[in-house]
Each structure stands twice: as structure tokens, then as C-alpha cells.
Amino acid sequence: MAADNVREGPIVSIVASCSGCIHERSESYAVQGDSGYTVRCNHPGNPGKCVGDTAWKTPDWCPLLPVAIERLVTKISTKKGPDDAG
16 A cells, blocks of 8 residues: 555545435336336426435435535534533
């Protein structure tokens, strides 16, 4: 491993999911030995747009994703650590 790729500590990943969103609609299918769910978005800005095949990972085109990211950043940046007073 090259020296510029070395780091200390873990990588933290955050993944957005459409699972549980009020706009998510999934429909099961079974075709020639394949089965799963067709996941669609029914948000007024994307009615019926396909999210994926048995995938609930939120796509970049989701109109609610920027707001969710902003809320998360606000929550993280205002969270007090163990060394903070108050």
C-alpha cells in the first residue's frame, strides 16, 4: 500500500434508502426462476419512476434527498460530544 493511501481509523459510510418512504411503491414479480420487487417512486415530482429491481437505495434524482442530507448534517454538526459542556 502506498504511503498516500494510508489512514488511521475507520471509513464511515452513509446510505440513503427508500424503504419505508411514504412515496415508495414495490410490486413483487416472479418470472422464469427470477423473483424480486420492482421498486418505484410515487413522489409527485417522479410519479412511477423506477428506483430499481429489488433495490431500495435512494437514487440521486430523489427530490427529498437534499433535504434529508441537510437534516443529517445539521444534526451531526449540532450534536455535543462527551467533552462539550452543557
